[in-house]
Amino acid sequence: MRIACIVGTVIATMKDERLRGRKLLLAREADLSGKPNGGLFVAVDTVDAGKGDLVVVTEGSGARETDFTLGLPVDAVIVAVIDSLETGGEVTFRKS
Amino acid sequence: MRIACIVGTVIATMKDERLRGRKLLLAREADLSGKPNGGLFVAVDTVDAGKGDLVVVTEGSGARETDFTLGLPVDAVIVAVIDSLETGGEVTFRKS
Amino acid sequence: MRIACIVGTVIATMKDERLRGRKLLLAREADLSGKPNGGLFVAVDTVDAGKGDLVVVTEGSGARETDFTLGLPVDAVIVAVIDSLETGGEVTFRKS
Amino acid sequence: MRIACIVGTVIATMKDERLRGRKLLLAREADLSGKPNGGLFVAVDTVDAGKGDLVVVTEGSGARETDFTLGLPVDAVIVAVIDSLETGGEVTFRKS
Amino acid sequence: MRIACIVGTVIATMKDERLRGRKLLLAREADLSGKPNGGLFVAVDTVDAGKGDLVVVTEGSGARETDFTLGLPVDAVIVAVIDSLETGGEVTFRKS
Numbered sequence A, B, C, D, E: 001m002r003i004a005c006i007v008g009t010v011i012a013t014m015k016d017e018r019l020r021g022r023k024l025l026l027a028r029e030a031d032l033s034g035k036p037n038g039g040l041f042v043a044v045d046t047v048d049a050g051k052g053d054l055v056v057v058t059e060g061s062g063a064r065e066t067d068f069t070l071g072l073p074v075d076a077v078i079v080a081v082i083d084s085l086e087t088g089g090e091v092t093f094r095k096s
Helices: A059-063 B060-064 C059-062 D060-062 E060-064
Strands: A002-011 A026-032 A035-043 A053-061 A075-080 A084-087 A090-094 B002-013 B024-030 B037-047 B054-059 B077-081 B084-087 B090-094 C002-009 C024-030 C036-045 C054-059 C076-081 C084-087 C090-094 D001-012 D025-031 D036-043 D055-058 D076-081 D084-087 D090-094 E001-011 E022-031 E038-043 E054-059 E076-081 E086-087 E089-094
Touching: A002 A035, A002 D036, A026 A053, A026 A075, A053 A059, A059 B060, A059 D060, A090 C054, B002 B037, B024 B054, B024 B077, B037 E038, B054 B060, B054 B090, B060 B077, B060 C059, C002 C036, C024 C054, C024 C076, C024 E038, C036 D055, C059 C076, C059 E060, C084 D090, C090 D036, D001 D036, D025 D055, D025 D076, D036 D055, D055 D060, D060 D076, D060 E060, E001 E038, E022 E054, E022 E076, E038 E054, E060 E076
Parallel strands: A035 A075, B037 B077, C036 C076, D036 D076, E038 E076
Antiparallel strands: A002 A026, A002 A053, A002 B084, A026 A035, A053 A075, A084 A090, A084 D001, B002 B024, B002 B054, B002 C084, B024 B037, B054 B077, B084 B090, C002 C024, C002 C054, C002 E086, C024 C036, C054 C076, C084 C090, D001 D025, D001 D055, D025 D036, D055 D076, D084 D090, D084 E001, E001 E022, E001 E054, E022 E038, E054 E076, E086 E089
16 A cells, blocks of 8 residues: 555546545655655545545555445545554654 | 546557447646646546546546446546646646 | 557467467557657557557456456457547557 | 565554554565665555565455455555575575 | 566565465566566466576466466466567577
């Protein structure tokens, strides 16, 4: 899974009917300190993530293995909001 | 999912029979302002997208989770035409 | 899907039995003018593509959604031979 | 599959309910000597891997082909802890 | 599919039980002349490939469409040992 930072939202009226009512968030891959350092992509939210949150994103067919995304035409879903990242005995990110 | 800009069309007579009558669009990954900045690829249209539109593209097996693409040999489908992108409280793209 | 140019063939005697009799082609990703500009990969042919052809390649599980590739251990299939590419009102590639 | 080094852990309270009780580890792709040299990602552990271990990671739908990950919204799972890597007649990595 | 060169082996005692008895090989993507020029990865062997062999590797869910890998937590399988590569009328690689 990818670590990503939520940076915005996508507004779209014309969309596949299965996506109606779904929140499409803009995300960027992030590093161990939670700073965006990678590519931009769109993910469906299932855990009430908000702007600025550092999240775990599942991609591919696994993105449809949640109660909220089964059978949807999506390839990326937010499965967790990160409280903290620990590496080498140090906390490199903590949710504020 | 990817944010992409529709830049053209693919014309092909010799193709898999399941693709007959399907619109194959040329797309390029785009940034938050809607400008193409990434790789070229081909996506099937399901939401009546046109040239110049900024769209959301679903890839992989999820591309076949729409009523129009079930069972087709495709790996990328346009699932939404973007009205606007918002990030950090600003609108970085608005459909003209 | 990817746009690719057929650049050669793979000859292999020792192979998975499900691949016996299948034509394995060498391909390179190509740009809007049909010139190879990307990575090398191998794709199964289903539409009688030949050397020099510009083609559309479907990857992942979608590569097995044709009558010829169902249940095969493949991840890339040629689904169309491109006649022309049009972008911005211009024809950037035409099959010769 | 990828060779990766376990570099830390992800702590998350708000997460998809199917991920409750699952250990989410931070990993980085590694080279033949076991040194991290690539991108950061998150993987689910199934083989009791720990920090500093060099592991084999399976991605995509294959990540759900274990007894512990069936039906989970994950796209990367640790399937082996590496004892040693051998290349060209030399051992380039040995677990300490 | 990818063209890759077998460069070594992975030894692992602690692994998913479905991988017991499976040969895990180290591979590197290769160019038209068979020289390794790309990323390192691990693939399961099904065609008795050995060190130095140039092979075709299928990735993703297609890696489990062989009699030997059905239901295994793998994402890359060797499906062919390459005898020769031909491009532009020339043989660029021949198995020695």
